[in-house]
Amino acid sequence: RALQDDLESLVDAPSSFSAKSGERGTIKPKANFDADQDAAALKKAIEGLGTNEKIVIEILTTRSSAQRQLICKAYEKATSRTLVKDLKGDTSGDFEELLVALITPPAEYDCHEVMRAMKGAGTKDKVLIEIFASRSNQQIKALSDVYFKETKKQLTAALESEVSGDYSKALLLLALGKRDESTTVDVNKAREDAKALYNAGEKKWGTDEAKFIEILCKKSIPHLRQTLIEYKNISGKTLQQSIEGEMSGDLENLLVAVVKCVKSVPGYFAELLHESMKGGGTDESTLNRIMVSRSEIDLLDIRAEFKKLYEHSLISLTQIFLNN
Template identity: 45%
Template sequence: MPTPTVVPDPGFSAEEEAKALRSAMKGLGTDEKAIVVSVARMANAQRQEVIVIYKTMYGRDLISDLKSELGGDFEDTVLALFMKPADFDATCLHKAMKGLGTKDKVLCEIMASRTNEQIQAIKVSYKKLFKNELEKDIIGDTSGDYKRILISLCQGARSEDPHVDQAKAAAEAQKLHSAGEKQFGTDEAVFNSIIALRSYPQLQATFHEYKKLTGHDFIKAIQKEFSGNVEDGLSSVVMVAQDTPLYFAQLLHKSMKGAGTDEDRLIRVVVSRSEIDLGDVKEAFNRTYGKPLSRWIRDDCGGDFRRMLLAITKD
């Protein structure tokens, strides 16, 4: 079973949390540490209750008060934690597509890693928040094989059958080999259909058969046959199918390695996985990079932003 780092507070009182947050913000100055403690001990559903109770108690909007009192990456993290998960994903997708240019890695990350149920919820939220269909915006902002991959993922119709058909895995491994490395040119439609349709256990079996057939991992075939956004999109699905915690551990590492920090990605991964499998992501990170995630966060981030990330990752 996946291991979250944030679970519902068993002693939760929406009224008490609303009082704590109001006390932290009223008067001169803001008690950021108190905000960290309050927000980090609640699960998202509990935070939604607090939003309603806060307005009932004080006649004030909690989110507006937080925006007026906080700033920078700390504010972005707190506001992300107070958004419903589907609203947060929808907002990240919209932000990635609006204006000039597209942040394609954000599209790949979210669309490749969410379950069917999550995809359907994101589409509803996107329409509610931005008055347009997610698929329509994807079509308008992308092109070619990359667009087709994202449209396929946007359907949220991947098989969820836990049963693995070994004969189908072997046959489809051969089909993928024939559509790519075995011939001159690539039949992108074959890759797209199998990777977008099959359940993760079925894909794992197919990748295993592919390695038996060719002697190397399937991800190498993706890297050899594709490039750019198409490679990123297909690779994301393959990595999620093979090892979801490792996939997100790699994203966290990329957000902090080298000069500068990709705060948006760091916030997005920590917040979106906190109630799903962030405990497993931490383990994969520590195992892969030889230094705890908490050390990377301490070395790379500062102030209240760092304090909030450590509180959510439970380090």
């Protein structure tokens, strides 16, 4: 785990929270793009006997999300049907899920994943944790706007009825999308926060969860990176180790995810991808969600982190798992 303890280099490392879309993604907009041409090719691929999956994959995975939206419009104009409906009618299972994810705008896709996680008995907290710990304020606000547009309800109100306790408090703070965005770091303030966290956890009998929640869910990413360094200096442990020792259940999982994302969002996703592929079967929906939602943000960095952590390339490992 030496990698994770290399805290000092963190402070100046780029952060996916502030990455401009497209800089570190694997998918770039296609040059000489023609939406009508793509729509016609998709129409032909779908309408023939049995879908020509190769053409569908070729088109949808080599266009940017914004270009796919233009293809959807052109397709509807040409056929009077929506592409999403036709793909759902012609494909099934994980493949269908992946194609639908690709043609859904990012904020809408995040929103639908959150809605799916809240649907039915038992909330899929893993999905809520992954999304709310890793998204920027802008992404969370965009997701909330879609939620309101589609349900006429506030997302936070819906979440409140699904989750409870300290975990609920932390999740709702993140779901407000109001994390401090200042980029300057005051080392003394970071040291104060590190001390406050140490006093709220390691140093006392019982844990003051509220303190952890307030600092980790509200303070800026650069400030928290410095706080992680100060914390290690004060307590001799990493903050993640302390949280794992002091807390349990969903609150622990959420705060650990936040700490991992503060350090490195790509590192966090590399771990989740590895988890989704190890053991008995592949967790395709996690695999789909991460690949699609990060493809234009930081998938190049996720690939690099994956290779550093697991000594395999993400591409080779994905091929092995998906062909099994």
